[in-house]
Amino acid sequence: MLQNGKSAIRGPFSTLQNLNRVMRPVLFTPIISRRGIIDVSRAARTPVDELMNLMNEVIEPAVRQELGLQSNKIPKDTFQRVEKAILNCKLRATVGEIAAASGLRISETEEALRALAYDSQANLQVSAEGDVVYSFSQDFQTTIRNKSFSLRLRPLVSKIQNGLSLLVRISFGSALFVSILVTFLAILAILSSSSGDSKDDKRNNNRRDIGGSTFINFSDVLFIGRNQRGGRKQEGDLSLPEAIFSFVFGDGDPNENFEEYRWQGLAHLIQRKRGVVTAEEMAPFLDPSPEIVVSMEERGFSTDDAFVLPALIKFEGEPFVDEEGHLLYRFPSLQTTVKAAEYLEKGYEGPFYEDYDGYLSRRPTAVYEKVWNLTSANSGQIFCAKLLGALNIFGVIWLGYLLSDPLVTASLLREGRGFIIALFPALIAYAGTYFAIPSIRNFQIKSRNRLIRDRNKARRQALQVLSRPRDRLSAKLASARKEGVQKEISKEDIVYSTDESSLEKEQSREKLDWDDRLETSKAANTRSSDWG
Incomplete structure (x- = not known):
């Protein structure tokens, strides 16, 4: 692979090499040193030679190292x-x-x-x-x-992505203020360019007064809803532009790390049970169907273990039947540990873990998904977002009514204000999507949360069955604890290591073994010669 990468790197240099063959006879000028000796190597070096040397000595090794990492x-x-x-x-x-x-x-x-x-x-x-x-x-x-240059660059790229994400959120929220401002300025411009008769002028003045009363100090409302005590932004606070973006587009998946916490919790449970568990113990971490959970509640144990298949694939588990006929699951990779006592006592802290009583636990026995919210903005920010959105829609409708008059459009084009007509489709699109997107999201969120609540309910019911086991399930759990074995690897158990001291130790051990075998062989040969 490295040779292929090397050939791929040298490929683009062929053009420079061909150019160098052409330039070398033209740019060749012998350089005579102080001792009168012609320095041919220096004389033959052209600018293309310098570029080729830079690529061969600096760029190519760096690229090869990056590709080989x-x-x-x-x-x-x-x-x-x-x-x-x-x-x-x-x-x-x-x-x-x-x-x-x-x-x-x-x-x-x-x-x-x-x-x-x-x-x-x-x-x-x-x-x-x-x-x-x-x-x-x-x-x-x-x-x-x-x-690796790319690995060193990852933190910077992550910061840039976070910065761009924040910029987009603030820009979209600020666009609402810009839309309102542009809309009502356009309305005032149209009203001010109406006919000059006194009746129309009076109506124009009245409307100008009404339009002027709608202006607000946008710099004062940008941070409505934020905690003003101490002037510092607390965790979970949003500025109004951010709250507007959150109201329209939401805040992302609240269960983004759910899979990670789910499998961490299940693996920790398996380790605490010494590598052997039952399907009933894994059910609160997986996705058993409601039918399976109902069967578990009626019979007191699981009759269909199909839901454990993802866990078996994830951690290379294997099913087996004990002497009493119970179906159990062994995970050999999770039975071997280095720091068994210290590592298992520490536990995992996650926002999804609950114990039998429903409290957060460092030793998870179940995992639950979070329901989606339309927005993380507070009630005051949501009210402002809706009020400003309604004001924007009102202004766009009013502006559309004015632009529907051919005389108004002709007047705007004659006065050089045709950009108002050009901006109107963008203002309509922004005003229409402002409430359309949250409405669609709200419908999707309700459907998604219904499925999440069903899955969480099934996990909670499975946990209740496990917390109050009947006779057969109690015997099954006891058998799993009996079959469980945990193997801790201590430093005394290590027979080979790649560090230098271990290699030297192994070499000396092999040398001693070789000397012993050699002495044994010589003694055997001596005895053979004596018998001969």
């Missing part, structure tokens, strides 16, 4: 979650621990860990049973970023 091949979200999980696991963990802390698939986690370990020169430790432990240095993040 394994971390750049990992999706951004996966890279960030694995990197965060490594820090949470205190730089030393198994693949299962990183998968549990990141909420990623085992295969996906292993691929990302190998890439990060390769780029940061992490230490791989292998136990006698073949379990691999990844050990990273304190500065592994710096080591990886020093090799």
Whole structure:
């Protein structure tokens, strides 16, 4: 792959090389040094030579290093979650621990860990049973970023994206004030250019007074609804332009990180249960159908475990039947850990976790989705957004009524104010979408929240079945606890490591073994010669 990348990099240089062949005879001028020796190498260097040298010595190696970095091949979200999980696991963990802390698939986690370990020169430790432990240095993040310009650029790109997002939100909200201002200024311009008879002038003056009374100090209302105490913006506060954007377009998915928290919580549960769980224990984290939950409530246990398939795929679980005929699920990758006691006691903190009594818990037993809201703006900001939107629609309708008169349009074109006619379609589009988009969103949100409440209800009912188990489910849970085994890898269990000291130790051990075998062989040969 690297050779292909190299050939791809050198390909565009062919034009420069051809140009260099043409320019070299023309620009060749011998340079005589102080000792009278002709410096042919310096004489033969043209500007194209300098450019080629720069590409070969600086640009090409940098591009080759960037293309060869394994971390750049990992999706951004996966890279960030694995990197965060490594820090949470205190730089030393198994693949299962990183998968549990990141909420990623085992295969996906292993691929990302190998890439990060390769780029940061992490230490791989292998136990006698073949379990691999990844050990990273304190500065592994710096080591990886020093090799990649794109990784160093990611924080800056993220800041720029956040800044642009904020700019768009403020710009759309401010556009409402601009639309109102332009609309009523256009109305005043049309009224001021009406016929000059006294009756029309009087009506024009009256309307001008009415129009003037509608002007407000826009700089004063930009921050309506924000907490003014201390002059500082508190968490969750929005300026009025931001609130207007939120009213029209919303605030994004409230369950954006739900999948991550869901799988983190389930993996943590499996680890606490020593790698063996039942379908009933996984149900509050998954999506059992209402029919399955109703069956669980009637029978006291699950009769259809199809809903656990995503968890089996995610963490490479395997079903098995115990001696009593109970169907259980084992997750070997989550049974191996480095810091079992300390890591499992810490738990995960997430906004979706609840315990049996419905309170937030550091040890999750269920996970719930959040319902969508039309907007995060407060009631005062919503009132202002609706009032200003209604005022804008009123002004656009009034302006459209005035522009429907051919004499008015002709007068505007004659006076050089034709831009008012050109702006009118944009004003209509803004005013129409201002209330149309929230109306459509409100319908979609109601439908989406109905499904979310159904899923949350099913998880809560499954949790209630688990919290008050009947005899058969109690026996099934007891069997799962009996089958569960947790294997903690200590430093004494490591038989091979990629660090230098371990290599030297292994080499010395192999040397001693070789010497022992050699001495044994010599002794055997001596005994054979004596018998001979």
